[in-house]
Amino acid sequence: MNNYNNFSKVKCNSKLSRKAIVIILCFIIHQPLIAQTDKDETLLIVNADFETGNLEGWKYWKTKRCEITTEAYSGQYAVKIGSERGLCIQETKVRSNSLYRISAYIKTESGAEEVQLVVSDYGGSEKSVSSALTEYTKVSIDFQTAYASDNLLISLIHPSGKGSGYADQIELTYLGDAPKPEIQEFISIPERILKEENGVSQLSNQKMDWFLNDRFGMFIHWGVYAAFDEGNEWVRHGEVYGQEYYQRRARDPETGFTASKFDASKWADLAKKAGMKYMALTSRHHDGYALFDSKHPSSWTSKKDLGRDFIKEYTDAVRASGLHVGLYYSPMSWRYPGYYDVYGNDVKPNVWGYKTAAWHKEDAQAMKEEVYEQVTTLLKDYGTIDYMFWDGGWLSQTVNPELERTFWDPGQYQNPDNEWPVKYKYITKEANTGKPLGIMGLVRKFQPDMVVNERFGWVGDVQAEEGGSSTSGDIRFEHYGEKCISLQKGGWGYRPNRPVYSFEEVAVYLSNCVVRNINLLLNVAPDREGVVPDNQQEVLLKTGDWLSKIGNGIYGTRGGPWQPLFGEYGFSFNDNKIYCHVYKGYRDLNSGKFTTQSMGNKKVSKVVNLYDGKELSWVKNKNNTVTISDVDYSLNPAVTILEMTLTKPVYE
The missing domain is CATH 2.60.40.1180 (Golgi alpha-mannosidase II)
Incomplete structure (x- = not known):
C-alpha cells in the first residue's frame, strides 16, 4: 500500500507516455508484468564446478571410480568418471512444487561410450540425458519437484567401457512455481505385450497373477557374512578380505556362522504375521557361500561346513506355511579371480589387486560351471519354486550386457561355440533336440511357471527397483516391477544394533508401490545364529496389524x-x-x-x-x-x- 502512496506523490512528466508510467508503477511495487525471470540456484549444489580441487559434496556412498582432473571445460578442475562403470552422486535440497532446469558440460574419451546426467528422488520419474561426444557439450534436463518433496539426487554416470567420462559446470536454474495438477480422466490401461529374448518368452498374465496379487514379500539376506560385525553382505569386498581369512572366521565355532537357532518355520510365521505373501532367501550371495548341497568340487556350502541344507529346510517350511516360495541366487562370485578377467588378457579394476593372467579364462569357466551345477540343483531338487531373484549377472562388477549374454548363455540354449564351454556333466540337454540348455532353458524345463527378474542377462518377467529412495513416477505398465529395500538401515546383511525403518515408513513404501502397480520386497537380516533382530520383528508385526485392517486396498489390486x-x-x-x-x-x-x-x-x-x-x-x-x-x-x-x-x- 505504501508503494502506491509514494507513487501518488511523484509528479508525472507530461512527456511520459501512459505505457511508461505503468512500467514505472510496476517497478516500484515489485510486480512485473512479464513472467518471473529464471533464477540461478546452482549454490544449492556443493562444489558444482569442482573448483575445490576435490570431490567435496560429491562424496556420497555411491560415488566410486571418480577423481578430479585438470581437463576442465572452464576453470581449473572437472570430474573424471571411470574407466568402466563409475558414478558421481550428490543429494541436495531444492524448492518443492517448482520447475527446474539442470545442466552440465560432459564429454567422453573415445566417442564410443557415453556420460549421463541423471536426476531422481524429486517426486517424478527418473530423467536422464547423455552425450558420447569427445568435446565438452552442454546437456540439460527440465523437471518438476513434487508439492510434498524438496529432495533432489544428481548423478553423473559413466555406464561402462575402457575409457572415461568427464563432467564440469553443473548448473541449477529455478524456472518458477509448478502449475496446479490437472484433473485426470480414467487412464487407458495398455495391453501387456509379452517380450521374447534369446528364445524364451515372458510368462503370461495368467501365470503372473499370483505375483501381482501378493504385493508384499519378505526378502532375507543371510549367510556367513552375518558373523562379521564390521560389515554386511559386502564385507569381504569392503574389507578386502582374502578367501582363507574370510573362510576361517566364518567357520569359527564360537564367533562364526553357526546357524544354531535357525528355524525356517519361525521365519515363515513371522512373514505371515507381517502380512507378507511370499519369501525370497539368499541361496548364495556374491561371496559364493551356498546354503544348500552343491556337488561342484569348488563349491563352499553349508552342507559341507555344518552338515545342514538350509534351502531344503527353508523351502519345506515356507511351502507348508502356504506362502509362495522364492529364492535369490548370485551367479557372480568373488572366490574366482577370473570373474574380473574372463578373457585372461584384460583384468578389470578390483579391490584385491588381481593382475591379468592367462589362467583367469579357465578360472572364469570353472565359475560358470559351478553356477550351472548349482542352478540346476536348485531348480530340480527343492520342489516348486515360485520366484527367483537373480542378482549379479554382470561381470567384473561392470555392466556389459553383450558380454554377459556371450559368457553366461542366459537364454534357451548354450552356444556350442562359446569360449567358456560347460563340461558335459554339468549340462542338461533338451530331450527332442539334444541341445544343451542355457539358464532360462533350465528354468522353463524344471520350473516352467517360476517368475524371474532381469538380472541374469535375460529380459525378465519382472524388473527390480532397488534401494531406499522413494518410489515415484507413473504407474508401471511397460513391465511388471518389484521394489526391494532393506528394513535395516545400512546394508542388506546383518549388522549389530542397526536402526530400522519405522512402521509408518514401511507403510508408505508399500502403498507407493501398490499405486504404481509394483510389489514391495522388504528385506530382513537374521544374525549368525539365524535370529531376526527384535527391532525388525517389531516393525513387521505393526505392519501386519495395519494390513489386517486395510489389506483390501493392497492385495489383489492394480495401480x-x-x-x-x-x-x-x-x-x-x-x-x-x-x-x-x-x-x-x-x-x-x-x-x-x-x-x-x-x-x-x-x-x-x-x-x-x-x-x-x-x-x-x-x-x-x-x-x-x-x-x-x-x-x-x-x-x-x-x-x-x-x-x-x-x-x-x-x-x-
Whole structure:
C-alpha cells in the first residue's frame, strides 16, 4: 500500500507516455508484468564446478571410480568418471512444487561410450540425458519437484567401457512455481505385450497373477557374512578380505556362522504375521557361500561346513506355511579371480589387486560351471519354486550386457561355440533336440511357471527397483516391477544394533508401490545364529496389524484408475472398488476432506475408511470429481486408505 502512496506523490512528466508510467508503477511495487525471470540456484549444489580441487559434496556412498582432473571445460578442475562403470552422486535440497532446469558440460574419451546426467528422488520419474561426444557439450534436463518433496539426487554416470567420462559446470536454474495438477480422466490401461529374448518368452498374465496379487514379500539376506560385525553382505569386498581369512572366521565355532537357532518355520510365521505373501532367501550371495548341497568340487556350502541344507529346510517350511516360495541366487562370485578377467588378457579394476593372467579364462569357466551345477540343483531338487531373484549377472562388477549374454548363455540354449564351454556333466540337454540348455532353458524345463527378474542377462518377467529412495513416477505398465529395500538401515546383511525403518515408513513404501502397480520386497537380516533382530520383528508385526485392517486396498489390486501424485495421493482398484491412498503431504489434509479425479459417468454407492470401517459422506461435483468428507487422517498419519464402491466395475 505504501508503494502506491509514494507513487501518488511523484509528479508525472507530461512527456511520459501512459505505457511508461505503468512500467514505472510496476517497478516500484515489485510486480512485473512479464513472467518471473529464471533464477540461478546452482549454490544449492556443493562444489558444482569442482573448483575445490576435490570431490567435496560429491562424496556420497555411491560415488566410486571418480577423481578430479585438470581437463576442465572452464576453470581449473572437472570430474573424471571411470574407466568402466563409475558414478558421481550428490543429494541436495531444492524448492518443492517448482520447475527446474539442470545442466552440465560432459564429454567422453573415445566417442564410443557415453556420460549421463541423471536426476531422481524429486517426486517424478527418473530423467536422464547423455552425450558420447569427445568435446565438452552442454546437456540439460527440465523437471518438476513434487508439492510434498524438496529432495533432489544428481548423478553423473559413466555406464561402462575402457575409457572415461568427464563432467564440469553443473548448473541449477529455478524456472518458477509448478502449475496446479490437472484433473485426470480414467487412464487407458495398455495391453501387456509379452517380450521374447534369446528364445524364451515372458510368462503370461495368467501365470503372473499370483505375483501381482501378493504385493508384499519378505526378502532375507543371510549367510556367513552375518558373523562379521564390521560389515554386511559386502564385507569381504569392503574389507578386502582374502578367501582363507574370510573362510576361517566364518567357520569359527564360537564367533562364526553357526546357524544354531535357525528355524525356517519361525521365519515363515513371522512373514505371515507381517502380512507378507511370499519369501525370497539368499541361496548364495556374491561371496559364493551356498546354503544348500552343491556337488561342484569348488563349491563352499553349508552342507559341507555344518552338515545342514538350509534351502531344503527353508523351502519345506515356507511351502507348508502356504506362502509362495522364492529364492535369490548370485551367479557372480568373488572366490574366482577370473570373474574380473574372463578373457585372461584384460583384468578389470578390483579391490584385491588381481593382475591379468592367462589362467583367469579357465578360472572364469570353472565359475560358470559351478553356477550351472548349482542352478540346476536348485531348480530340480527343492520342489516348486515360485520366484527367483537373480542378482549379479554382470561381470567384473561392470555392466556389459553383450558380454554377459556371450559368457553366461542366459537364454534357451548354450552356444556350442562359446569360449567358456560347460563340461558335459554339468549340462542338461533338451530331450527332442539334444541341445544343451542355457539358464532360462533350465528354468522353463524344471520350473516352467517360476517368475524371474532381469538380472541374469535375460529380459525378465519382472524388473527390480532397488534401494531406499522413494518410489515415484507413473504407474508401471511397460513391465511388471518389484521394489526391494532393506528394513535395516545400512546394508542388506546383518549388522549389530542397526536402526530400522519405522512402521509408518514401511507403510508408505508399500502403498507407493501398490499405486504404481509394483510389489514391495522388504528385506530382513537374521544374525549368525539365524535370529531376526527384535527391532525388525517389531516393525513387521505393526505392519501386519495395519494390513489386517486395510489389506483390501493392497492385495489383489492394480495401480489406477488415475496416475498418482507423489507424496500426496495415489490409487489402486479391484473390480468395482477404487482405493484412495492419501499421504501426510496431501495439500488439503487439514480440511478433513479428499477430492478424487474425474469419475466420468461412474456412480459411487459407498465410501469407507478402511482402517476403522467408518462410512463417510461424499458428494459428486460438477466436474465429475468426488469430494469425501469427515476423513480422520489421524488414525494412521502415514497413509489413509479410503474404499470407494462403485455401482459397476471400474473397467468394464
